[in-house]
Amino acid sequence: MESIVGDELDKMSEVGGQDERILVSVRLRPLNTKEISKNDVSDWECINDNTLIYRNTLSERSMNPHGYTFDRVFGSDSPTKTVYDEAAKEVALSVVSGINASIFAYGQTSSGKTFTMSGITEYTVEDIYDYVQRHVERTFVLKFSAMEIYNEAVRDLLSTDHTPLRLLDDPERGTVVDRLTEETLTDLNHLKELLSFCEGNTIESSAREFMGKDNSSTLAASVDFVDLAGSERASQALSAGTRLKEGSHINRSLLTLGTVVRKLSKGRNVHVPYRDSKLTRILQSSLGGNARTAIICTISPARSHTEQSRNTLLFASCAKEVATNAHVNVVMSDKALVKHLQRELARLESELKGLGSSSPTGDSAALLREKDLQIEKVEFNKHPKLLAPIALAVEPVSDPHLDVGFESTSIPHSYNEPRTENPEDHFLIDGSSPRFSTISPRFVGPDPYKGWEGIKQGGEDDFEELCKDVRCIELEDSSTNSIAEPDAITREEDEGMFSLRFIEDGPTTDQTLLSAPRKEDEKLTKRQVKFTYDNMEQKFQDEQKTINCVNSPLPDPPSRWQEPEDLSMSRKTMLAKSRSCRASLMNGSFSPSPRKAEKNHNTPPSGSEKDFSGKLRDIQRKFATSNYDSNTSLLSRQSSRTSERSDLTDDSRTHPVRTSSQEDDTSIQSFVAGLKKRTKIQYENKLVDNQAQAGLKTDGSEKTVKGLGSDPVRVPHEMPSSWPLEFERQQMELIELWQICHVSLVHRTYFFLLFKGDPSDSVYMQVERRRLSFLKDLYSQRNFDKIAVKGSRDLTPASSMRALRREREMLCKQMNKKLSVEERERIFLRWSIGLKSKQRRVQLARLLWTDTKDMDHVIESADIVAKLVGLPEPSLALKEMFTLSFTPQKKSRRSYSWRGSSATAI
Numbered sequence: 001m002e003s004i005v006g007d008e009l010d011k012m013s014e015v016g017g018q019d020e021r022i023l024v025s026v027r028l029r030p031l032n033t034k035e036i037s038k039n040d041v042s043d044w045e046c047i048n049d050n051t052l053i054y055r056n057t058l059s060e061r062s063m064n065p066h067g068y069t070f071d072r073v074f075g076s077d078s079p080t081k082t083v084y085d086e087a088a089k090e091v092a093l094s095v096v097s098g099i100n101a102s103i104f105a106y107g108q109t110s111s112g113k114t115f116t117m118s119g120i121t122e123y124t125v126e127d128i129y130d131y132v133q134r135h136v137e138r139t140f141v142l143k144f145s146a147m148e149i150y151n152e153a154v155r156d157l158l159s160t161d162h163t164p165l166r167l168l169d170d171p172e173r174g175t176v177v178d179r180l181t182e183e184t185l186t187d188l189n190h191l192k193e194l195l196s197f198c199e200g201n202t203i204e205s206s207a208r209e210f211m212g213k214d215n216s217s218t219l220a221a222s223v224d225f226v227d228l229a230g231s232e233r234a235s236q237a238l239s240a241g242t243r244l245k246e247g248s249h250i251n252r253s254l255l256t257l258g259t260v261v262r263k264l265s266k267g268r269n270v271h272v273p274y275r276d277s278k279l280t281r282i283l284q285s286s287l288g289g290n291a292r293t294a295i296i297c298t299i300s301p302a303r304s305h306t307e308q309s310r311n312t313l314l315f316a317s318c319a320k321e322v323a324t325n326a327h328v329n330v331v332m333s334d335k336a337l338v339k340h341l342q343r344e345l346a347r348l349e350s351e352l353k354g355l356g357s358s359s360p361t362g363d364s365a366a367l368l369r370e371k372d373l374q375i376e377k378v379e380f381n382k383h384p385k386l387l388a389p390i391a392l393a394v395e396p397v398s399d400p401h402l403d404v405g406f407e408s409t410s411i412p413h414s415y416n417e418p419r420t421e422n423p424e425d426h427f428l429i430d431g432s433s434p435r436f437s438t439i440s441p442r443f444v445g446p447d448p449y450k451g452w453e454g455i456k457q458g459g460e461d462d463f464e465e466l467c468k469d470v471r472c473i474e475l476e477d478s479s480t481n482s483i484a485e486p487d488a489i490t491r492e493e494d495e496g497m498f499s500l501r502f503i504e505d506g507p508t509t510d511q512t513l514l515s516a517p518r519k520e521d522e523k524l525t526k527r528q529v530k531f532t533y534d535n536m537e538q539k540f541q542d543e544q545k546t547i548n549c550v551n552s553p554l555p556d557p558p559s560r561w562q563e564p565e566d567l568s569m570s571r572k573t574m575l576a577k578s579r580s581c582r583a584s585l586m587n588g589s590f591s592p593s594p595r596k597a598e599k600n601h602n603t604p605p606s607g608s609e610k611d612f613s614g615k616l617r618d619i620q621r622k623f624a625t626s627n628y629d630s631n632t633s634l635l636s637r638q639s640s641r642t643s644e645r646s647d648l649t650d651d652s653r654t655h656p657v658r659t660s661s662q663e664d665d666t667s668i669q670s671f672v673a674g675l676k677k678r679t680k681i682q683y684e685n686k687l688v689d690n691q692a693q694a695g696l697k698t699d700g701s702e703k704t705v706k707g708l709g710s711d712p713v714r715v716p717h718e719m720p721s722s723w724p725l726e727f728e729r730q731q732m733e734l735i736e737l738w739q740i741c742h743v744s745l746v747h748r749t750y751f752f753l754l755f756k757g758d759p760s761d762s763v764y765m766q767v768e769r770r771r772l773s774f775l776k777d778l779y780s781q782r783n784f785d786k787i788a789v790k791g792s793r794d795l796t797p798a799s800s801m802r803a804l805r806r807e808r809e810m811l812c813k814q815m816n817k818k819l820s821v822e823e824r825e826r827i828f829l830r831w832s833i834g835l836k837s838k839q840r841r842v843q844l845a846r847l848l849w850t851d852t853k854d855m856d857h858v859i860e861s862a863d864i865v866a867k868l869v870g871l872p873e874p875s876l877a878l879k880e881m882f883t884l885s886f887t888p889q890k891k892s893r894r895s896y897s898w899r900g901s902s903a904t905a906i
């Protein structure tokens with residue numbers, strides 16, 4: 001196969017950061033034997049490279065168009081290579097420059113989607129392979145996956161327990177999905193062969209990432225190949241029972257796909273119901289998000305398929321109008337920062353644990369003093385790692401084309417809105433099915449992330465890794481002056497996005513962090529503890545300052561059609577930071593209208609956050625054994641893009657860089673603030689605990705203390721293979737804990753709406769779970785009130801319940817203000833509150849968030865609470881949500897937020 005030549009790819013890398021349309025092509029296949037045997041005739045003809053006409057106009061009395069123009073049309077004699085070269089290559093290979101790419105085929109059954117996509121996938125990988133070979137100084141690790149969506153369930157086609165679905169028993173062609181699986185496997189095996197240079201390459205389920213690394217920067221992007229399948233056979237075959245259900249799912253997915261494309265084609269200021277089907281959730285980024293997208297619509301030329309073909313062409317016409325906003329993913333160290341903070345939290349908690357398990361005198365004092373010294377030595381504010389984003393934001397890079405990175409993502413919150421029937425929706429009714437497969441290469445590698453406990457237990461290794469990261473940042477920081485030759489590589493996966501990072505080898509310098517505690521026997525005094533805490537606080541403040549620095553020096557966003565020469569600058573400023581669900585929650589896409597929406601288990605699976613570091617040889621050695629959590633990463637980039645997309649629907653689109661950055665920084669700030677708050681409170685609690693309980697330790701209290709340490713935040717590395725399921729489980733656990741701990745409804749609502757299944761959510765969720773578990777244990781202590789009184793803290797089960805009651809009263813009052821009479825009545829009816837019954841609002845307020853087992857109830861509760869309290873301006877909301885900001889808070893400002901919850905929950 002002919003490979004891409006010379007610097008063609010390099011040229012291609014000079015794209016991105018632009019607003020562009022989906023590249024839409026149409027491919028006509030030849031009449032097949034069946035059609036010929038039935039004397040079917042070909043009615044479609046490509047009259048030039050862009051126009052397809054329907055020749056048999058006489059037979060149609062309708063107003064159907066005679067000709068269709070697309071970016072490219074291919075006649076039945078066009079080989080797949082030509083289709084690839086002219087309709088997919090440029091988009092697909094954007095990935096080498098860190099731009100996400102999606103290629104997907106759309107068309108009726110047997111129109112040639114798989115035929116086309118197989119070839120395109122192969123050509124793409126060959127070209128990438130060629131590129132990799134020409135850049136031997138870089139390291140690439142790729143992975144493949146194949147999946148399908150059927151009946152709104154995402155299935156890993158390659159998992160060992162995969163049982164091929166018997167979907168469409170077709171005597172002529174066999175079972176469609178079986179055939180697909182077989183073909184997909186063949187493709188994957190071939191691709192794997194092509195990529196055998198990559199030691200340890202394994203086929204893993206659900207991986208969709210491709211990434212690479214060059215000397216000066218980190219590249220992270222993915223390319224997706226999506227093979228949708230036609231569904232008209234399904235709709236014919238499925239008529240009753242299970243089959244009918246399958247049919248309705250199919251229709252739902254394809255109808256939603258049609259609706260999404262139609263709405264996107266009409267502009268960005270409309271609600272796009274991505275969440276109405278898994279298919280559209282998964283394709284969300286491909287349809288108008290942070291990806292360059294090419295759609296190849298395949299049609300049969302046969303007269304007997306005219307209607308299907310027209311449906312396909314109508315879809316293609318709409319898709320043509322859809323704009324995407326792919327951009328180079330600039331290296332972001334936010335995730336590293338979060339990771340670091342996470343570790344820091346672990347360390348602090350570990351200290352707390354130490355405090356809790358030791359007597360309040362002697363050892364504790366020594367430990368505290370020792371920790372103080374450690375903190376002083378670490379000088380957090382000068383931690384070079386934390387400066388990384390700044391360096392990347394302001395320093396030119398040696399190779400702008402490869403100055404790319406990953407994004408922090410979240411699945412956006414988006415409410416389903418009742419779909420209004422639109423005739424145009426029906427153009428998809430027989431066009432495609434939700435069956436869906438992807439074949440995507442991505443990078444794999446070992447995951448040395450030690451996990452929460454690992455931080456404590458495997459301190460040396462972990463610390464070495466931290467130091468490597470630090471040196472790595474230093475290297476990046478100094479990249480403009482000299483390009484150090486890396487000899488090791490570290491890798492991070494950010495919610496399914498990966499980055500490779502070269503790091504220097506060498507001795508660590510911050511060994512003081514792990515130096516043995518100095519043993520001193522002093523009495524623990526409040527002053528000492530305060531001193532210790534103040535140090536910690538200072539440390540957090542320093543972190544906050546660093547983050548603020550990241551915020552500040554952003555130049556104006558680049559123009560959409562920036563010249564390649566300017567891209568280095570644009571990339572520097574294109575901080576493709578987290579456009580999380582927070583954004584969509586806080587911006588216009590949030591609509592707290594009641595919904596009986598898809599439950600959260602429909603949240604697409606997302607990648608897990610991983611951290612990879614170590615030398616290349618180590619990585620390679622580990623490949624064979626690395627048990628990578630692939631399911632979790634499948635949709636991560638999709639969710640990433642989902643977030644991107646949601647942002648694009650608001651005004652931020654005109655200033656995407658700045659807004660994105662700000663949002664992410666806000667989230668990081670919030671996270672830092674949250675950590676600070678939690679740490680402080682836990683620290684204080686422990687102090688109180690220690691002082692009040694000296695001599696009162698019971699089994700229960702010991703258990704509480706132990707629980708802190710033995711219930712570690714589960715790092716993504718340890719996430720189960722199916723993150724969506726795990727997310728759902730954790731979510732239910734949190735909901736339960738909220739109820740047990742009498743947590744503020746507003747807090748529950750915010751949390752519930754903000755964290756929708758993105759891999760990065762796991763961090764927050766785990767912290768939340770720990771917090772609540774701690775609280776639950778605390779509450780369950782028999783002598784709790786005594787302790788609380790001694791500690792002068794307004795934190796008892798009773799006080800939490802009181803606060804919750806007050807909050808319900810507040811919500812009750814809000815109902816008249818925030819809900820119209822009609823809305824109220826509608827809600828009352830839905831909540832089985834008689835319209836003639838007394839104290840309807842009180843009844844409703846009392847019911848909110850009470851049924852922790854019923855997700856519909858939870859969703860509606862969240863909707864109602866969100867509507868009742870209104871949503872403050874995003875940054876404020878977030879800061880308040882996590883209570884702390886280092887900037888003074890306006891006392892006068894009324895807030896129904898975390899602050900309320902902190903009074904009740906911690």
Ligand SMILES: Nc1ncnc2c1ncn2[C@@H]1O[C@H](COP(=O)(O)OP(=O)(O)OP(=O)(O)O)[C@@H](O)[C@H]1O
Pocket residue numbers: 028029030032076107108109110111112113114115116176228229230298
């Ligand atoms: N452009 C083409 N030239 C020659 N043969 C083709 C072409 N396109 C498709 N075919 C043949 O048509 C048949 C159906 O193609 P294919 O399986 O790719 O369709 P499909 O759209 O993927 O169908 P399904 O939706 O059922 O998966 C295959 O035998 C394939 O080899």
